[in-house]
Structures are given as structure tokens and as C-alpha cells.
Amino acid sequence: MLTEREPDPLAARIFDVCLTLHAEHTINASTFSAMVTASTLTDPYAVVASAVGTLAGPLHGGANEEVIIMLEEIGSVDNVDAYVDHCVEKKAKIMGFGHRVYKVKDPRATILQDLAEQLFEKFGRDDYYDIAVALEKAVEVRLAHKGIYPNVDFYSGLVYRKMGIPTDLFTPVFAIARVAGWLAHWKEQLGENRIFRPTQIYTGTHNEPYVPIEKRDVNAYSISY
Numbered sequence: 001m002l003t004e005r006e007p008d009p010l011a012a013r014i015f016d017v018c019l020t021l022h023a024e025h026t027i028n029a030s031t032f033s034a035m036v037t038a039s040t041l042t043d044p045y046a047v048v049a050s051a052v053g054t055l056a057g058p059l060h061g062g063a064n065e066e067v068i069i070m071l072e073e074i075g076s077v078d079n080v081d082a083y084v085d086h087c088v089e090k091k092a093k094i095m096g097f098g099h100r101v102y103k104v105k106d107p108r109a110t111i112l113q114d115l116a117e118q119l120f121e122k123f124g125r126d127d128y129y130d131i132a133v134a135l136e137k138a139v140e141v142r143l144a145h146k147g148i149y150p151n152v153d154f155y156s157g158l159v160y161r162k163m164g165i166p167t168d169l170f171t172p173v174f175a176i177a178r179v180a181g182w183l184a185h186w187k188e189q190l191g192e193n194r195i196f197r198p199t200q201i202y203t204g205t206h207n208e209p210y211v212p213i214e215k216r217d218v219n220a221y222s223i224s225y
């Protein structure tokens with residue numbers, strides 16, 4: 001439906017495998033959002049919308065989109081070392097690497113890398129692939145001691161790109177793979193529901209004077225993304 005052409009059988013098979021690899025599991029950020037939203041007894045559409053919103057973030061499912069932007073920015077294998085050195089020095093996150101649970105190469109990344117290679121063999125190599133492989137090596141040298149290795153998002157973008165899926169559809173594709181799991185959690189939550197209401201420990205100041213809006217330092221409240 002996306003390409004208005006009958007899919008190539010290899011591409012269709014690989015797409016199926018991708019959906020399985022991206023299936024929902026454990027209490028990751030978007031599942032947690034779904035559970036919190038479900039606990040208010042809202043409708044399942046709102047539960048899925050809430051989960052999609054969380055999934056889209058670059059630290060979660062939005063990372064595969066960021067990986068493509070990053071590979072474009074690096075531009076050539078020759079620039080990889082300098083790019084990684086810069087990120088390490090600035091303590092900047094390298095997209096598609098690291099995982100809260102996996103402290104080794106994410107097993108899904110290994111399978112996706114193999115799928116990417118199968119696609120390249122049939123449809124031609126992607127220039128970004130060489131940069132990606134060099135990046136993986138460079139990150140391993142510098143960050144393996146912290147357990148930072150490629151995650152599921154590192155090679156998935158290259159696979160989708162080769163299939164002709166536009167970058168801004170990566171998160172919707174990811175959501176397709178997760179929606180059944182989110183709804184299973186919705187159902188489970190309703191079974192023995194209690195609204196999520198975490199407590200907090202306030203560590204801020206007390207007895208602050210009220211400052212009229214025109215007297216406030218606007219720069220103190222500016223947020224950069």
C-alpha cells in the first residue's frame with residue numbers, strides 16, 4: 001500500500017521479521033505510558049495515542065529516525081572517529097546505541113544487520129551502511145566498557161530506508177509492531193485496576209515570594225530542545 005506496487009517477496013518477508021523483532025515486551029517507556037493512561041479508564045484509542053507519543057521520542061523508538069539523520073551528518077567513513085570522539089568528549093548520546101537492559105549488542109540488532117545485508121545484496125548497497133559499520137567499531141572501542149553497543153534502532157532505519165519507507169514513517173511502523181502488546185497491557189490493567197499515582201519527594205525551596213510575571217527573568221525559564 002505504501003509503494004503502490006506488489007512487494008518483492010524478500011522485502012515482504014524481511015518486513016514481517018522486522019515487525020516481530022520490534023514487538024512489544026516488558027515495561028519499556030511506551031508500555032508504561034499505555035498502562036498509566038489505561039489506569040484512568042480512558043478509551044483504548046487514548047491508550048495507544050499516549051504510547052505512540054512516548055515511542056516517538058528519540059531516546060525510545062524515535063532513535064531509528066535519528067540514526068539516519070546522524071549517518072547523513074557524518075557523511076563519510078573518514079569522519080566517524082572524529083564524530084565519536086566529539087560525542088564522547090561532550091557526553092552526547094550517539095543514536096542507536098545503548099539500552100537500559102542490554103549491556104551487550106542487542107540480539108535484534110544482529111538480526112537486523114543481517115537482514116540489511118540481504119537487502120543490499122538484492123537491491124544494491126547503501127552508502128550509509130559502511131558508515132554505520134565503522135561507527136559500531138568506533139563506539140565499541142570507546143564505550144564498550146560502559147556496556148554501550150548497537151540497539152534495535154541502529155540497523156532498522158537502514159533496512160526501512162532500503163525498502164523505500166520514508167523516515168517519518170519509521171515510528172508509525174514501530175507502533176504497528178507494538179500495538180497488540182500495548183492493548184494486551186490495557187486489558188491486563190483493567191483486570192485489577194488502580195489508578196497510577198506515584199508519590200514524590202519535594203526537594204525544592206519553600207516560602208518563595210510571588211514575582212509578578214513582568215518582573216520575572218524570562219531567560220531563567222527558557223527551554224532548549
Ligand SMILES: CC(C)(COP(=O)(O)OP(=O)(O)OC[C@H]1O[C@@H](n2cnc3c(N)ncnc32)[C@H](O)[C@@H]1OP(=O)(O)O)[C@@H](O)C(=O)NCCC(=O)NCCS
Nearest residue numbers: 058059060063092093094095096097098099100146151153
Ligand atoms: C537507551 C538509553 C535511553 C538507555 O539509557 P540508560 O540505560 O538510562 O543509560 P544512561 O542514559 O543512564 O547512560 C549511562 C551511561 O552510558 C552513557 N550512554 C548511554 N547511552 C549512550 C549513547 N547512546 N551514546 C553515548 N553514551 C551513552 C551515558 O552518557 C552514561 O554515561 P556516564 O555514566 O558516564 O554518565 C540510552 O542508552 C540512550 O539515550 N541511547 C540513545 C538513544 C537510543 O538509541 N534509544 C533507543 C533505545 S532502544
